[in-house]
Amino acid sequence: MSEEIDTSKRHFLTVATVVVGSVGVVMAAVPFVSSMEPSARAKSLGGPVDIDISKIEPGGMIKAKWRGKPAWVVQRPQTALNELPKNDALLRDPDSDEPQQPAYAKNEWRSIKPELFVVIGICTHLGCSPLYVPQPGDPSVGPTWPGGFFCPCHGSKYDLAGRVFKNVPAPLNLPVPRYYYASDQVIRIGEDPKGSKSTWTEPLVW
Numbered sequence: 001m002s003e004e005i006d007t008s009k010r011h012f013l014t015v016a017t018v019v020v021g022s023v024g025v026v027m028a029a030v031p032f033v034s035s036m037e038p039s040a041r042a043k044s045l046g047g048p049v050d051i052d053i054s055k056i057e058p059g060g061m062i063k064a065k066w067r068g069k070p071a072w073v074v075q076r077p078q079t080a081l082n083e084l085p086k087n088d089a090l091l092r093d094p095d096s097d098e099p100q101q102p103a104y105a106k107n108e109w110r111s112i113k114p115e116l117f118v119v120i121g122i123c124t125h126l127g128c129s130p131l132y133v134p135q136p137g138d139p140s141v142g143p144t145w146p147g148g149f150f151c152p153c154h155g156s157k158y159d160l161a162g163r164v165f166k167n168v169p170a171p172l173n174l175p176v177p178r179y180y181y182a183s184d185q186v187i188r189i190g191e192d193p194k195g196s197k198s199t200w201t202e203p204l205v206w
């Protein structure tokens with residue numbers, strides 16, 4: 001088990017979150033998911049990863065790894081959700097028409113539950129990991145900044161739904177992986193919801 005706390009959100013609540021990077025660790029805290037433990041072979045092939053979201057707080061972020069890539073869960077307060085539609089005219093793909101997410105995340109929040117955003121933290125420009133800068137007007141980005149993810153290497157910007165802004169080098173929204181709620185407190189990344197007939201193909205760059 002590893003523990004990692006994002007330090008970029010200066011004005012949001014300090015978050016003490018537990019990152020669960022393997023299913024085996026979740027088993028200790030949530031015994032009823034024990035039957036979902038993937039095999040060692042599945043893990044080596046990039047099998048699913050469970051994230052304990054029980055301690056996430058408004059504005060907080062949990063960081064984990066999936067397939068060696070950063071997998072994040074962000075808790076978006078209602079105030080932040082209310083602001084998302086206001087970004088639409090400024091975005092390259094506001095309706096998520098590009099296949100950067102499974103069908104159940106192709107909505108205005110790009111998520112299953114509006115308040116919890118699950119995303120792969122890799123910029124679609126050249127693959128850097130953007131900074132989480134949730135506070136509107138944060139001086140590190142600028143006074144018109146609505147809050148979101150900022151990739152400082154070449155200035156790509158994404159809103160709090162991971163939707164890329166126009167006039168930046170990144171061409172696509174941040175990718176949303178397959179995931180579902182294994183319980184109210186655990187998100188499983190790497191698998192579709194039970195019963196989902198998703199035919200979506202993840203972009204190869206993942």
Ligand code: FES
Nearest residue numbers: 123126151154156
């Ligand atoms: S990799 Fe993000 S702007 Fe270049």
